[in-house]
Amino acid sequence: MTIENVLLVSAxxxxxxxxxxxxxxxxxxxxxxxxxxxxxxxxxxxxxSRFTPSxxxxxxxPITAEAIRSALTxxxxxxxxxxxxxxxxxxxxxxxxxxxxARESIEITDASAMKH
Amino acid sequence: MMEVSTLTNVAFWGAxxxxxxxxxxxxxxxxxxxxxxxxxxxxxxVGILYFVLSAEFVGVVQILVYVxxxxxxxxxxxxFIQDVTLxxxxxxxxxxxxxxxxxxxxxxxxxxVNTDWATMDDITDPVAIAALTEGYVEIGTGDDATVAITxxxxxxxxxxxxxxxxxxxxxxxxxxxxxxYVLAFEIIGLLLVATLIGGLLLMRNPGPGSEAAAEEKADxxxxxxxxxxxx
Numbered sequence: 001m002t003i004e005n006v007l008l009v010s011a012x013x014x015x016x017x018x019x020x021x022x023x024x025x026x027x028x029x030x031x032x033x034x035x036x037x038x039x040x041x042x043x044x045x046x047x048x049s050r051f052t053p054s055x056x057x058x059x060x061x062p063i064t065a066e067a068i069r070s071a072l073t074x075x076x077x078x079x080x081x082x083x084x085x086x087x088x089x090x091x092x093x094x095x096x097x098x099x100x101x102a103r104e105s106i107e108i109t110d111a112s113a114m115k116h
Numbered sequence: 117m118m119e120v121s122t123l124t125n126v127a128f129w130g131a132x133x134x135x136x137x138x139x140x141x142x143x144x145x146x147x148x149x150x151x152x153x154x155x156x157x158x159x160x161x162v163g164i165l166y167f168v169l170s171a172e173f174v175g176v177v178q179i180l181v182y183v184x185x186x187x188x189x190x191x192x193x194x195x196f197i198q199d200v201t202l203x204x205x206x207x208x209x210x211x212x213x214x215x216x217x218x219x220x221x222x223x224x225x226x227x228x229v230n231t232d233w234a235t236m237d238d239i240t241d242p243v244a245i246a247a248l249t250e251g252y253v254e255i256g257t258g259d260d261a262t263v264a265i266t267x268x269x270x271x272x273x274x275x276x277x278x279x280x281x282x283x284x285x286x287x288x289x290x291x292x293x294x295x296x297y298v299l300a301f302e303i304i305g306l307l308l309v310a311t312l313i314g315g316l317l318l319m320r321n322p323g324p325g326s327e328a329a330a331e332e333k334a335d336x337x338x339x340x341x342x343x344x345x346x347x
């Protein structure tokens with residue numbers, strides 16, 4: 001397990017999600033794929049936190065508790081991304097329901113009212 | 117400092133295989149409900165990955181929020197919407213999508229392999245190394261069982277114990293969130309409230325007694341009255 005391995009897994013998950021977003025016809029599956037992409041990004045953030053040192057830890061200044069905590073910046077990013085993704089998922093489903101109510105369908109191709 | 121045990125490697129590759137395998141099912145499965153179940157499996161795999169990467173708190177949050185809440189939300193959505201019997205068919209132009217996805221993967225893989233990443237071994241400060249590999253507590257939360265390292269004057273005193281990357285990362289993360297990132301933390305709270313209100317607004321059912329229904333009725337009445345008057 002090196003940072004390269006973890007970044008590869010992260011990129012693979014992101015790419016799978018990206019493929020899912022453009023390749024499926026149901027809005028629900030598209031949102032699921034979006035969540036996969038979010039997860040890929042969070043894995044990268046946590047991996048950087050685990051394997052690479054922050055600037056504060058590399059500097060020659062005396063080490064403070066704040067500098068030690070900066071090793072967890074990736075974790076803080078992960079928490080924030082997960083919060084945003086959770087809110088996004090809830091709102092996205094509300095939109096899917098609204099579309100289903102208006103058009104009796106959740107097919108991507110039926111959501112093209114503004115296309116032409 | 118950065119030696120990774122065989123067991124950790126096995127756990128990492130196992131969790132990775134689980135994550136990517138279930139993710140592949142999610143993006144290829146026609147049955148939306150099966151895709152939702154596979155998605156829960158993929159989220160669980162990612163949660164295990166966080167534990168392997170010494171991010172216990174993020175792992176717990178992942179399992180609570182994703183495996184616990186978002187998966188259930190997906191299952192509810194699938195069950196509420198009748199149309200899913202149709203399934204999720206592949207759409208036209210997915211080959212282009214696959215090509216773009218492969219391109220993203222290739223670009224990131226190339227960057228990951230060809231970049232000379234700084235490693236934890238680059239840290240030279242003995243206090244930092246001790247605090248990261250063996251844990252630390254700040255002055256004031258004294259624990260007699262731990263060994264104290266006296267940091268230079270004017271800085272926080274650090275105490276060491278045990279192995280791993282930043283022992284008690286949960287406690288340190290909590291402090292990080294309410295000190296360095298407190299503004300972002302507050303904004304996230306605001307965002308979640310806005311999401312809640314937005315979700316309620318979108319989901320609101322315009323029943324027979326609602327304003328929208330009353331307006332429609334008034335419009336219809338006015339039209340009827342107009343047509344009568346013209347006759």
